[in-house]
Amino acid sequence: xxxxxxxxxxxxxxxxxxxxxxxxxxxxxxxxxxxxxxxxxxxxxxxxxxxxxxxxxxxxxxxxxxxxxxxxxxxxxxxxxxxxxxxxxxxxxxxxxxxxxxxxxxxxxxxxxxxxxxxxxxxxxxxxxxxxxxxxxxxxxxxxxxxxxxxxxxxxxxxxxxxxxxxxxxxxxxxxxxxxxxxxxxxxxxxxxxxxxxxxxxxxxxxxxxxxxx
Numbered sequence: 421x422x423x424x425x426x427x428x429x430x431x432x433x434x435x436x437x438x439x440x441x442x443x444x445x446x447x448x449x450x451x452x453x454x455x456x457x458x459x460x461x462x463x464x465x466x467x468x469x470x471x472x473x474x475x476x477x478x479x480x481x482x483x484x485x486x487x488x489x490x491x492x493x494x495x496x497x498x499x500x501x502x503x504x505x506x507x508x509x510x511x512x513x514x515x516x517x518x519x520x521x522x523x524x525x526x527x528x529x530x531x532x533x534x535x536x537x538x539x540x541x542x543x544x545x546x547x548x549x550x551x552x553x554x555x556x557x558x559x560x561x562x563x564x565x566x567x568x569x570x571x572x573x574x575x576x577x578x579x580x581x582x583x584x585x586x587x588x589x590x591x592x593x594x595x596x597x598x599x600x601x602x603x604x605x606x607x608x609x610x611x612x613x614x615x616x617x618x619x620x621x622x623x624x625x626x627x628x629x630x631x632x633x634x
Contacts, residue, residue, distance in 0.1 A: 424567055431555055431571040434612050437605040438504065438548040439471075441579040442593075443511065445586040447542070451533050461584060466534040468580040471544035475552050475572060482553030493557045497620025500550030505613035507547045511606025543579060547609075554616060 452460045486493060552572065559565040582589065593601065 424563060427559070427564055428567045428571055430612075431568055432575065433608060434504075434551050434555070435548060435572055435575045436578070437511075437609045437612070438507065438545070438551055439543050439575055439579050440511065440602070440605060441543075441582040442589070443602045443605070444538075444542055444579075445583065445589060448538065448583055448586055451538065463534040463538065464580055464583040467539040467543060468576045468583075470535055470539040471579075472573065472576045474540060474544045475548060476569070478549045479552040479556050479568070479572070482556060493554070494620040494623050496550065497554050497616050498624075500547070500554055501613045501615075501617030501620065503550055503613075504547045504616060505610055507545070508606045508609030508613055511602050511609060513603075513606075543576075551612075551616075 448464075452463060455463070483493075485491070486496065552568075555568055556565065559568050
């Protein structure tokens with residue numbers, strides 16, 4: 421029980437920050453401009469379901485992909501740390517990461533924005549996928565794995581509620597409130613990225629040191 425709560429908090433803060441529903445609100449409103457409320461709800465529902473399923477696929481198949489391609493989990497932690505840090509840095513500057521939003525993608529996939537780019541890569545981008553695979557590797561017990569899956573489901577449920585109420589929330593927070601929230605989540609994300617990078621680099625350096633001394 422002592423391990424479950426810190427792990428659940430880590431999962432929630434990292435996934436909520438990477439999903440960034442508050443920062444996605446203005447983009448969502450822009451992409452759905454002119455739609456009726458019922459159509460917006462349909463877009464939100466489909467986007468969150470697609471994001472959750474996509475993340476679950478990578479969460480459970482990540483280790484298989486590692487073995488298939490001969491990739492070490494430590495190497496993926498380092499790469500994932502770079503990706504998450506870049507997203508967090510862009511959020512700290514109160515701008516969207518290029519991995520999250522591309523104008524040409526919005527135009528190309530305007531017929532079904534709920535899947536691309538809203539679900540992928542905005543709500544389920546490379547940072548969230550990397551984070552899911554790394555945390556699944558850290559979840560050494562069935563209870564921890566259950567916590568991880570439950571937290572991911574809870575985060576996307578919150579994302580669904582937030583985007584549904586986006587019209588009112590954007591007006592309530594205002595432009596300054598949205599920028600402050602994005603910067604704060606970006607700072608948290610950068611700290612998580614550093615921890616992820618260090619946890620992957622440490623075992624590699626230890627192995628190199630052991631080989632050098634033998």
